[in-house]
Amino acid sequence: MAHVLITGGAGFIGSHSCVVLLENGHDLLVLDNFSNSSPVALKRVQELTGRSLECVKGDLRDPALLQKLFADAKAAGAPIEAVIHFAGLKAVAESVADPLRYWDVNVGGSCALLASMDAHDCRTLVFSSTSTVYGESETFPLTETTPTNPIHPYAQTKRAVEQMLTALAQTGTWRVASLRYFNPVGAHPSGRIGEDPLGIPNNLFPFITQIAAGRMDKLRVFGNEYPTPDGTGIRDYLHVMDLAEAHAAAINHLLQSDAPLSLTVNLGTGKGLSVLDVVHGFEKATGITIPYEVVKRRPGDVPKLEACPKKAANVLGWRAKRSLADMCRDGWAWQSANPHGYRKAS
């Protein structure tokens, strides 16, 4: 068991991962600036697990703060042994409109974190990467050796950090893992924590749950003439609790390795689903009808993303276990109990 710094631990994937890591016995220090997350999530993580975690509000691009976190932990006799780095910006369209901000936060923030880690002899890191680094591929399923082709600043900044990590690992003193997430959805089965996008959701799944909750009236399906069986876009949706478990597997794998290590791993189910599969799956799991209309394609969307999940199974011993019905049921449990997310919550 280790003392682990979790950047962005109050966010959607971060908070679910904190639950699993605490249940695995790790001690956690969360650093989050709450720019797109709520401290209420961390309060609920502690309620769910019956364990406490330490939380500091602050920004990765504050070197004095990072220096203090590492130094204080060492002085208290519990040095930080590893980092899971979730913190970052993640909206594709926003990254196209404001690329500098994405390079500053995602790359500059990572660079500052890595420099502090290095200075404090903490060289074990799990990084949140994304399947969008593959861009539009011709061959499926996507394996970790499929060439990357990041086509927007969001994906480019994630790929840049992966490259920074590979270079660090080549110095022979780091253990790093870049986890390429496909499309995480759903929520903790308790309905106490979940995804809480600010404003109108960009992503399919929160849009659907907000229609079900009466906050939106209908879904706009972005295109039905893609080269896919029903013409709508295909993605590899996975349950956020499966994804959270993959982080525990990854950090344990790195901590157990005596040698330097540089890993890149896809995290998906290996089974792509179309937009209409998700709509109908949600309707079946919840009994709620989701009205929709087909509109034109969304710029930047690719027809299909689907993971080859074999490396995750072989190297980390991890597989996605939960079904689309589980994703829908748990996502709806969260949204129906928290129609306005963490706002107005206590």
Ligand code: WQD
């Ligand atoms: C899924 C499918 C849309 C909304 C993005 C990021 C990725 C990751 C997850 C991380 C597509 C269609 C969507 C809607 C629709 N980000 N859709 N109507 O674009 O695969 O991935 O989010 O934080 O890195 O790129 O996910 O959920 O937006 O879209 O028809 O209102 O649903 O066209 O086919 P995407 P998504």
